[in-house]
Each structure stands twice: as C-alpha cells, then as structure tokens.
Amino acid sequence: xxxxKQMRSAVLAAVEAEAKAGGLPxxxxxxxxxxxxxxxxxxxxxxxxxxxxxxKPASMPPRAVAEKLVKRLAAHGDVVGAEIAGPGFINxxxxxxxxxxxxxxxxxxxxxxxxxxxxxxKPVNVEYVSANPTGPLHIGHARGTVxxxxxxxxxxxxxxxxxxxxxxxxxxxxxxxxxxxVHLRYREALGEAIEIPEGAYPGEYLKPVGAALAxxxxxxxxxxxxxxxxxxxxxxAVAAMxxxxxxxxxxxxxxxxxxxxxxxxxxxxxxxxxLAELTRRGLVYxxxxxxxxxxxxxxxxxxxxxxxxxxxxxxxxxxxxxKSDGSWTYxxxxxxxxxxxxxxGFEEMIDVWGADHGGYVxxxxxxxxxxxxxxxxxxxxxxxxxxxxxxxxxVKMSKRAGTFVTLRDLVDEVGKDVVRFVMLTRKNDxxxxxxxxxxxxxxxxxxxxxxxxxHARAHSVLRNALxxxxxxxxxxxxxxxxxxxxxxxxxxxxxxRQLANWPRVVDAAAExxxxxxxxxxxxxxxxxxxxxxxxxxxxxxxxxxxxxxxALTTARLALVAAVAxxxxxxxxxxxxxxxxxxR
RNA sequence: GACCCCGUAGCUCAACUGGAUAGAGCAUCAGCCUUCUAAGCUGGUGGUUGCAGGUUCAAGUCCUGCCGGGGUCGCCA
Numbered sequence: 001x002x003x004x005k006q007m008r009s010a011v012l013a014a015v016e017a018e019a020k021a022g023g024l025p026x027x028x029x030x031x032x033x034x035x036x037x038x039x040x041x042x043x044x045x046x047x048x049x050x051x052x053x054x055x056k057p058a059s060m061p062p063r064a065v066a067e068k069l070v071k072r073l074a075a076h077g078d079v080v081g082a083e084i085a086g087p088g089f090i091n092x093x094x095x096x097x098x099x100x101x102x103x104x105x106x107x108x109x110x111x112x113x114x115x116x117x118x119x120x121x122k123p124v125n126v127e128y129v130s131a132n133p134t135g136p137l138h139i140g141h142a143r144g145t146v147x148x149x150x151x152x153x154x155x156x157x158x159x160x161x162x163x164x165x166x167x168x169x170x171x172x173x174x175x176x177x178x179x180x181x182v183h184l185r186y187r188e189a190l191g192e193a194i195e196i197p198e199g200a201y202p203g204e205y206l207k208p209v210g211a212a213l214a215x216x217x218x219x220x221x222x223x224x225x226x227x228x229x230x231x232x233x234x235x236x237a238v239a240a241m242x243x244x245x246x247x248x249x250x251x252x253x254x255x256x257x258x259x260x261x262x263x264x265x266x267x268x269x270x271x272x273x274x275l276a277e278l279t280r281r282g283l284v285y286x287x288x289x290x291x292x293x294x295x296x297x298x299x300x301x302x303x304x305x306x307x308x309x310x311x312x313x314x315x316x317x318x319x320x321x322x323k324s325d326g327s328w329t330y331x332x333x334x335x336x337x338x339x340x341x342x343x344x345g346f347e348e349m350i351d352v353w354g355a356d357h358g359g360y361v362x363x364x365x366x367x368x369x370x371x372x373x374x375x376x377x378x379x380x381x382x383x384x385x386x387x388x389x390x391x392x393x394x395v396k397m398s399k400r401a402g403t404f405v406t407l408r409d410l411v412d413e414v415g416k417d418v419v420r421f422v423m424l425t426r427k428n429d430x431x432x433x434x435x436x437x438x439x440x441x442x443x444x445x446x447x448x449x450x451x452x453x454x455h456a457r458a459h460s461v462l463r464n465a466l467x468x469x470x471x472x473x474x475x476x477x478x479x480x481x482x483x484x485x486x487x488x489x490x491x492x493x494x495x496x497r498q499l500a501n502w503p504r505v506v507d508a509a510a511e512x513x514x515x516x517x518x519x520x521x522x523x524x525x526x527x528x529x530x531x532x533x534x535x536x537x538x539x540x541x542x543x544x545x546x547x548x549x550x551a552l553t554t555a556r557l558a559l560v561a562a563v564a565x566x567x568x569x570x571x572x573x574x575x576x577x578x579x580x581x582x583r
Numbered sequence: 584g585a586c587c588c589c590g591u592a593g594c595u596c597a598a599c600u601g602g603a604u605a606g607a608g609c610a611u612c613a614g615c616c617u618u619c620u621a622a623g624c625u626g627g628u629g630g631u632u633g634c635a636g637g638u639u640c641a642a643g644u645c646c647u648g649c650c651g652g653g654g655u656c657g658c659c660a
Contacts, residue, residue: 036599039606049602052640062640086603087640132660169660262660292656293584305657316586316656324658334660358587359655382588384653426596429588431653433595442622445595445608449622457620464619501599508599520597523607527624534624538615545619582622 002116002503003102004046007078007092008035011048014072023068028054035092037501044081044091045099045497051088062088097485099493102500104480106562111569114506119160125341126152127165128352129249129256133241134178135203137248137407140354143432144383145407146423146575148352149254150515151381153573158510163346164256167337170238171262172330177201178241179234183221185210186233190219209240238263251411252419253575260340262333270336271328274371275321277339283309283370287318308335313366331360335367338378342368347376350513352428355384381513383428389435414439417576421448424574425519442582447523451567452579454526457533458564459580461544465557468545472554476565479558486555489542491535495528495559499566506573515573522570529563 011033018024030050038047051066058065066084073092074082081093106113128148131141149164156162169175181201188194189211196202213221213236221229242259249255265271278284287307291300307318308331321332341349349368353360361380368378388395388405395405411419418439425447426432442449462474473479487493502521509517536543544556568578 032601034599034602036602038603039598040603043603047603052602055640089603091603130660172660174660289657300657303658307657320657322658327658329658330660355588355654357655357660360660361587382654384588430596431589444623447608450608453620453622457623461619468619504599512600517597517599520607521599527607530623531625533619534615534621537618537621537624540618543619582620 003098003500004035004037004504007046007094008033008048010073010076010078011035011050011069011090014069014076015050015054017072018068024054024058024060024065028057030054036504037497038089038091041494043085043089044083044093046092046094047085048090048092049088051084051090055088066090096488096493099496099500100484100487103484103487103496103558103562106499106502106565107476107480107558110476110565111572113565113569114157114502116158116503116507116510118158118507118510119155121159121161122348123163123346124155124160124348124350125163125165125344125346126155126350126352127167127341128152129245129254130167130169131245132169132172132174133238133245134174134201135241136205136244139386139388139405139407139410139434142252142407142410142419143386143423143428144352144354145249145252145254146420147381147383147428147515148350149252150420150424150574151350151352151513153575154506154510154515154518157506157573160348160510163258164254165258165260165341166256167334168238168242168259168261168263169330170234171266171328171333175234175238175263176230178237179230180226181206182209182213182233182237182240183226183229186213186221189214190222205244209237212240248407251408252416260337262337265336265340266328266333270340271333274336274339275332278308278335278370281370283312284321285309289317289320308363308367308370310363310366313369315362315366319363331363331367334364335371338364338368338376339371342372342376347372349376349378351378351380353380353382355382358382379513381428384431386423386432386434389433389437391437392435395436418448420574421451421519421571421576424516427514427516447519448576450530451522451526451571453582454529455564455567455571455578456580456582458529458560458567461560462557462564465545465553468547469550469553472550472557474557474561476561479554479561482554482558483551484555484558486552487559491528491532491542492556492559495525495532495563498525498528499562502566502569518570518573522567525563525566525570 012030015024015028015030019026032053033050035046035048038044050069051062054065055062063084066088070082070084070090073079078094078098079092080095083091085091126148129141129145131137152162152164178201184194184196184200185206275284285307286304288302288304305320306322308321310319311317319331320329323329365378368376413436422434422439439446439448444450465472505517505521509515544560546553571578
C-alpha cells in the first residue's frame with residue numbers, strides 16, 4: 001500500500017463519512033476517483049478528482065461536494081492543507097514527515113520497492129520471440145524479445161504469476177526448407193561440392209549443423225530419397241536451431257519458462273481436438289471466401305474450404321483452417337496453441353508480435369474468445385520496426401547477401417544492457433531508431449548512460465562518505481532509521497516525492513502493458529538527482545557530505561541511497577545491471 | 584477497396600487509460616568548473632496537438648468524417 005493508495009482510502013473514507021452524516025447520498029460509485037500527484041508542483045502534494053466525479057450522481061455542483069470533503073480531509077492527521085482549485089480539484093498538502101516516512105520505506109524495501117499486489121497472483125502467459133527455428137535471431141527479433149521479457153518482469157513485479165513462453169513454429173514448410181538446406185551442408189561436410197539452389201537457406205550457420213549430422217550419422221542419409229531423411233533431419237535441424245536461438249536469448253539475458261512445439265501439438269492431435277470442440281459449437285463450416293476487394297491475387301481461384309466463424313467474434317471475415325493440400329494452416333495450430341495455454345490455466349494471455357502480423361490480431365483474439373467461452377482474454381502487442389542507424393545513416397542490411405545483422409552482432413557491438421534499455425525507450429507500437437553511434441555517446445541524450453551515471457554517482461557519494469566518516473553505517477536499515485527530519489530543502493523533498501511515485505508508475509505501466517514508461521520515469525529521477533548534485537557546487541550547504549554535520553550527512557545519504565535503490569529497482573525490471581562506477 | 588498502427592515545438596519523442604497553464608532531449612541563445620565525477624547543471628526562445636464536427640464539468644486522449652505516412656489482406660509463419 002503506497003502513500004497514494006493510502007490517501008485515496010482517506011478520500012473514500014471522507015466520502016463515506018459525509019454520506020453517513022447526510023451531506024452526500026449514500027452508495028456513491030467511487031471507482032473513478034483518483035488521487036495523483038498534480039502536474040503542477042505548486043498545487044500541492046496530491047490532488048483528487050473526487051468532487052468532480054461525484055458531482056453528477058450527487059446532483060450537486062462539484063465545488064459544493066469539494067467543500068464538504070475538504071472539511072473532512074483537513075482533519076486528517078497527515079494533511080496540513082486542503083483546498084479547492086479549478087473546476088473542483090481538491091489539492092492536498094501533506095506533512096513533510098509523510099514523505100520522510102516513505103523514504104524510510106524505500107530503503108527498507110530495497111529493490112523490492114514498487115512491488116505490488118495488483119495482479120493478486122493471477123496467472124499471465126506472455127508469449128514472445130517465437131521466431132521460426134530456421135536461423136539465429138536477427139535484429140528484427142530484438143525488440144519483441146526485449147519488450148516481452150521486460151513486460152514479463154514488470155507484470156511479475158506487479159504481482160502477477162508470469163509464465164514466459166516461446167512457441168516454436170516447427171511444423172510449416174519453412175522447416176522443410178531448413179531440413180533440405182541442412183542436408184546440403186551435410187553432403188558438403190562429407191566432401192561433396194554443393195551448390196545452394198534458390199529457395200534454400202544459404203547461411204553459413206548451417207555448416208556446423210551439417211557437420212554435426214555427418215559426425216553423428218555418418219553416411220546414413222547419402223543417396224537416399226528425401227522421403228526417408230526429411231522427417232529425421234527436420235527434427236535434428238530444429239533442435240540445432242533452437243540451441244542457437246537459446247544461446248542468442250541468453251546473450252540478451254532472456255530465459256523462457258516454457259517452449260511449446262507446434263509440431264508436437266500437431267502430432268499429439270491437439271489441432272484435431274480443438275477443431276472438434278469448435279465444430280461441436282457450430283463454429284466450423286465449409287464455405288467459399290470472397291477474394292479481397294481491390295487487390296485480387298493473380299492466381300485466385302474460388303474453392304470451398306474449412307473455415308472458422310471468426311466474424312461472430314469481431315473479425316472482419318471468417319478464416320481458413322486448412323490449406324489446399326489438406327494440412328492445417330498456421331492459424332489452426334495457433335488456435336491449438338492458445339487452447340493449450342487456456343487449459344493450463346491462463347485466462348490472461350499476451351502475445352508479442354512483429355508489425356507484419358498486425359492483420360492477424362483480430363482472428364486470434366476471436367479464436368481465444370471462442371475456445372474459452374469468453375473467459376480468456378488475449379492482448380496482442382505489436383512491436384514496430386527498428387531502424388538501425390550509425391551516425392544517423394541507415395545500416396545496410398540484406399538477407400540475401402547474408403549481411404543482415406544478427407541479434408548477437410548487436411549485443412557484441414554495444415552490450416546487452418544497452419540493447420535492452422534502448423529497445424524500451426519507445427512505446428511498442430511506435431517505430432524506433434537505434435543509432436549505434438548515439439548509444440555509445442556519454443551525454444544527456446543517451447538515456448542509458450544518463451540513468452546509469454546517476455546510479456554510479458549515488459554510489460560514488462556513498463563511497464566518499466566512508467572516507468569522511470569511516471565508521472558510518474550505510475546499511476539500509478540504519479539509513480532508514482536516521483535523522484530524516486533533517487531533510488528540509490524543497491528539492492530534497494521534491495526528489496523524495498518523485499521516488500514515492502515509483503509504485504504508481506509500476507502499476508500504471510503494468511496495467512497498460514507499457515514498460516517504456518519506466519524508462520522515462522528513470523530518466524526523470526536521474527535528472528532530479530543530477531540537478532540536486534550540481535546545486536551542491538554552488539551552494540556548499542546543500543551538498544550531500546557535510547563534514548561538520550554527521551547527522552545531516554546521514555539523512556542526505558539516506559536520500560542518495562534511495563535514489564540508487566529506485567533506479568536499481570527499475571533497471572531490474574529491464575534486466576539491466578546497474579553500475580556502481582562509470583569506468 | 585477493407586482492416587490495423589501512427590500524425591504533438593525545426594528534429595526525436597513524453598503526457599500517469601478523460602483532468603488544471605501540453606512536457607523532456609537535440610538544435611539554438613544566455614549563464615555556471617580552487618569543492619562529493621562539468622561525462623554535469625540553470626535559464627530563454629520555440630505549439631491552432633494533421634483538418635472539420637461531436638460527446639461533457641473537462642478532449643492530445645473517447646466517437647464520426649476527411650487528409651497524410653506505414654503495415655496487412657485465402658492455400659506464408
């Protein structure tokens with residue numbers, strides 16, 4: 001329970017008391033009542049919209065409601081001022097001790113500060129990456145990977161029971177291509193001169209896979225018809241690719257809890273099972289689709305096919321479940337995938353997809369509603385493209401020429417922490433520029449650096465404090481129990497207010513599934529701290545370390561330690577290591 | 584043609600799911616280094632939130648219609 005929630009309870013209590021006293025109708029709906037920090041600091045510590053929300057149902061002017069509430073709130077022990085402003089806001093000014101108390105809470109909570117019970121232990125499944133197992137992860141995967149992972153951490157922090165899931169698309173035609181490509185490399189490893197035909201994967205990374213196969217099976221698959229080796233090689237190749245993918249994921253600090261194989265779902269009859277279920281509900285039929293208007297494919301031929309009634313669940317049209325060769329569409333097995341998740345207990349699911357899958361969102365949401373009788377909800381987060389730049393110039397990439405940038409290359413170039421942080425500095429559905437030169441810059445416009453610098457600076461102060469006061473106890477408990485009443489400067493208290501906002505930021509970001517908000521918040525905290533630091537250059541009295549005043553120093557170190565704590569808490573969600581020195 | 588995303592300062596982007604005078608960085612202009620890291624800080628300039636309506640105490644945010652940019656559109660995943 002953070003300070004804002006506490007004050008919201010106080011506001012609700014005031015409403016209830018007023019209702020009991022007859023000043024307001026009983027049973028008013030307070031769900032939309034908020035207590036938040038006002039945008040303008042001069043408005044006080046917190047503001048509530050209660051009077052404006054309740055005015056209409058109470059059939060009273062907002063200011064009249066506000067007057068009644070103000071009277072009661074002014075009597076609250078933590079409140080030193082309550083006034084009506086603007087159209088009916090109630091601005092609350094709190095005792096400084098409330099903020100000092102929150103500072104102690106931050107220190108005692110450590111990096112766990114901001115943890116909440118918003119999720120109440122509810123299971124959430126976050127499916128992300130889910131790249132085809134046909135090669136190493138490239139830069140196009142990087143954003144969804146980092147985003148999904150940070151979102152998972154964020155939801156965990158907000159009290160959800162999170163499962164990180166990877167869906168392996170190992171049943172489609174692309175995997176056949178992979179198997180054939182590996183067979184070529186296998187023949188090559190056994191001494192044949194090969195030529196890579198059009199339509200096969202040319203990547204060098206398949207060489208060791210072919211060699212490993214030759215090592216394991218010898219000449220077993222030479223000169224045999226494809227029908228004999230395709231299935232076993234597919235399995236071998238997919239396993240090798242997934243090893244590759246897992247290594248790449250580890251390099252960016254990502255680790256999934258569950259890997260679900262499409263192939264295994266198909267083999268286990270999961271697709272038939274879920275289709276039977278949908279058929280039983282009358283949601284599957286054989287019909288003919290109209291060609292898309294305005295863009296009729298050349299080879300369009302009208303034919304009856306097996307369709308899912310997606311339209312009944314909000315999609316634009318019904319969607320095919322079977323290809324013309326009789327095998328399942330990707331959509332059909334993906335329904336089985338989501339049904340599988342639902343049966344494993346997930347009523348809340350999140351999928352992270354690339355921008356090119358935007359058109360697929362509705363049908364999958366329709367399917368999830370259908371298979372769960374509307375009990376499960378699927379949120380799909382689309383990650384827009386990342387434009388890779390160097391000094392403002394686009395980095396040339398070509399898949400054909402093999403010069404596409406792998407995720408590993410990027411991590412090797414700038415480091416895991418930078419990749420992770422930068423990927424989270426934009427809303428997921430907005431395009432992102434990733435400039436290799438800019439992220440190496442050490443300046444204010446490089447947010448990674450700027451935030452890390454604030455954290456390092458804080459630790460630098462703590463280190464210097466021990467030079468000045470060698471016997472100082474810098475443990476969180478000791479600092480929290482220190483003479484915090486010595487913190488009286490407006491900027492100091494302002495910084496505490498900013499830190500106290502962290503739990504709200506966590507909750508709001510978790511609810512919106514928007515981890516990027518944390519990046520902006522951390523940047524602001526860093527700015528607040530850097531500002532206070534620099535003020536100490538001009539005004540000796542505001543410096544953190546005051547040789548002649550051990551008590552004041554202790555109090556200020558508590559603030560410094562709290563800044564470091566909150567930054568570390570935020571970076572932990574991002575999976576970024578907070579540094580204590582900038583080197 | 585349909586659907587999805589985006590449109591905010593010269594540039595790159597925020598805006599706490601509808602709140603008060605729309606905020607940061609870059610750029611630009613003016614300042615601050617015998618002192619805990621100047622790798623930094625302070626201040627100024629800069630806006631018809633693409634356009635036009637609507638909803639209400641209140642709209643950048645929600646609804647409708649346009650304009651512009653991107654993405655997608657049966658048998659790819």
